[in-house]
Amino acid sequence: MKTVTVNAASGSYPVHIGRGLLSDPDLIAGLVPGMQVFLVSNETVGPLYSASLGKTLEKFETSGYELPDGERFKNLEYFSVLLDRLVDSGMHRDATILSLGGGVVSDIAGFAAACYQRGIAHIICPTTLLAQADAAIGGKTAINHEGGKNLVGAFHQPLAVVSDLATLDTLDDRHMRAGMAEIVKSALIADETFFTWLENHAGEVLMRDQQALIHAIESTCRIKARIVSEDEKESGPRALLNLGHSFAHAIETESDYRYLHGEAVAVGLLLAAEVAVRVGLAGAELVQRICNLNEKCGLPTGIEGLEPGKLAKRMALDKKVLSGKLTLVLPEKPGSAVLCDSFDPALPESVMREYCR
Numbered sequence: 001m002k003t004v005t006v007n008a009a010s011g012s013y014p015v016h017i018g019r020g021l022l023s024d025p026d027l028i029a030g031l032v033p034g035m036q037v038f039l040v041s042n043e044t045v046g047p048l049y050s051a052s053l054g055k056t057l058e059k060f061e062t063s064g065y066e067l068p069d070g071e072r073f074k075n076l077e078y079f080s081v082l083l084d085r086l087v088d089s090g091m092h093r094d095a096t097i098l099s100l101g102g103g104v105v106s107d108i109a110g111f112a113a114a115c116y117q118r119g120i121a122h123i124i125c126p127t128t129l130l131a132q133a134d135a136a137i138g139g140k141t142a143i144n145h146e147g148g149k150n151l152v153g154a155f156h157q158p159l160a161v162v163s164d165l166a167t168l169d170t171l172d173d174r175h176m177r178a179g180m181a182e183i184v185k186s187a188l189i190a191d192e193t194f195f196t197w198l199e200n201h202a203g204e205v206l207m208r209d210q211q212a213l214i215h216a217i218e219s220t221c222r223i224k225a226r227i228v229s230e231d232e233k234e235s236g237p238r239a240l241l242n243l244g245h246s247f248a249h250a251i252e253t254e255s256d257y258r259y260l261h262g263e264a265v266a267v268g269l270l271l272a273a274e275v276a277v278r279v280g281l282a283g284a285e286l287v288q289r290i291c292n293l294n295e296k297c298g299l300p301t302g303i304e305g306l307e308p309g310k311l312a313k314r315m316a317l318d319k320k321v322l323s324g325k326l327t328l329v330l331p332e333k334p335g336s337a338v339l340c341d342s343f344d345p346a347l348p349e350s351v352m353r354e355y356c357r
C-alpha cells in the first residue's frame with residue numbers, strides 16, 4: 001500500500017492506494033471516529049462492492065443510500081434525499097459518511113457531509129480512475145445546477161481516502177480512458193518527467209497493469225496534494241488544476257453529458273494549449289504532444305456535434321467568470337501552466353470553431 005498525505009490548512013489526511021484495501025476489515029474501521037456509518041453509493045457500484053465492506057461495517061451502526069447512477073442525479077433533489085435519509089436514520093454529529101463510487105458519488109456525498117449538522121466526517125472510497133487520481137482529493141464537493149456544473153458546493157476535506165485498485169477491474173474501458181485525462185492534466189501542470197512517462201506508458205495504465213496504475217495514481221495524487229497544501233481554498237495556485245475545465249464544463253453541459261467529464265477535459269487541454277500558442281505562451285509542438293497523448297489514451301481530439309457559439313455562451317456562464325472577466329489556465333510546456341486573462345475575448349470561440357467537427 002502507498003500512502004500520500006494531504007496537508008490542507010484545515011487538516012491533514014491520508015490517501016491510501018493499493019489492491020484489496022476495501023476487504024481489509026481493519027483499515028477503514030481504524031479510520032472511522034464514531035460508532036455510526038452512513039454508506040453512500042449508487043445502484044451500480046453498491047451491489048458490486050458494498051459487500052467487501054461487510055466485515056468493516058459489522059462493528060458499526062450502519063445505514064445508507066444508493067443513488068441512481070449518473071451525473072444528472074448529482075443535483076439538489078438527490079442532495080435533499082440524502083439529507084432526509086441521514087435525518088431519518090438518526091445519524092448524529094459524530095457519524096461518518098462513507099462514500100463508495102466515482103466522482104459523482106463522492107461529490108454529492110461530500111456536500112451532504114459538509115452540510116449535515118454543519119459538517120460531519122467523510123471517508124471516500126473512490127472506485128473510478130478519475131476519482132482515485134483526482135476527484136477524491138482536495139475537499140471540493142459539489143452538485144450541479146441548471147445554470148452550470150458544480151455551481152453549488154463547499155470545501156470539506158475528507159477524513160481519509162481509501163483507493164482500492166481492485167475496484168477498477170470492473171470499470172469499463174471508456175471510464176478508464178476518461179480518468180487518464182485528469183492524470184494527463186496534472187502532469188501537464190506540474191510534472192514534466194511524469195508527462196514524458198505517460199507518453200511512454202499510458203497504454204499500460206489503460207491495460208490496468210498494477211505497477212503502472214499505482215505509479216500514475218500516486219504521482220497524480222502527489223501533485224494534487226502539493227497544490228492543495230499550498231492553497232486549499234483556491235485563492236492562488238490551486239486554480240491551475242482547472243486547466244482545460246472552462247472548455248470542458250461548457251462541452252459537458254452543452255452536450256447534455258454525452259461527453260464524460262474526462263473526455264471533455266481531454267479536449268479542453270488541447271483547446272487551452274491552442275489558445276496558449278495563439279497568445280505566444282507555448283510553441284505549436286505542445287498542441288501536437290497533447291494531441292498525440294490524447295490519441296494514445298483513446299481520448300477525443302476534437303468537438304463533435306456542438307456549436308462553438310453556444311459553447312462560448314456556456315463559458316461565459318461558468319462560475320469562474322461570474323465575477324467578471326474570463327480567466328483561463330494556459331499550459332506553457334509540460335510541467336508548467338499559468339493563469340491568463342489578457343487575450344482577445346473572441347479567441348476561445350474561434351479556437352473551438354477550428355476543433356468542431
Ligand SMILES: NC(=O)c1ccc[n+]([C@@H]2O[C@H](COP(=O)([O-])OP(=O)(O)OC[C@H]3O[C@@H](n4cnc5c(N)ncnc54)[C@H](O)[C@@H]3O)[C@@H](O)[C@H]2O)c1
Pocket residue numbers: 042044045048069070071074101102103104105107127128129130131134135136137138139140141142150167168169170171172175178261262
Ligand atoms: N471534487 C473534485 O475535485 C472533482 C474532480 C474531478 C471530477 N469531479 C467530478 O467527478 C465526476 C466524474 O466522476 P467519474 O468519472 O468517477 O464518474 P462517475 O462517478 O459517474 O462514475 C462513472 C461510471 O462508472 C460507474 N462505476 C464507478 N465505479 C465503478 C466500478 N468500480 N466498476 C464499475 N462501474 C463503476 C459509475 O456507476 C458510473 O456509471 C463529475 O461529476 C466531476 O464534476 C470532481
Ligand SMILES: [Zn+2]
Pocket residue numbers: 182245261265
Ligand atoms: Zn476535472
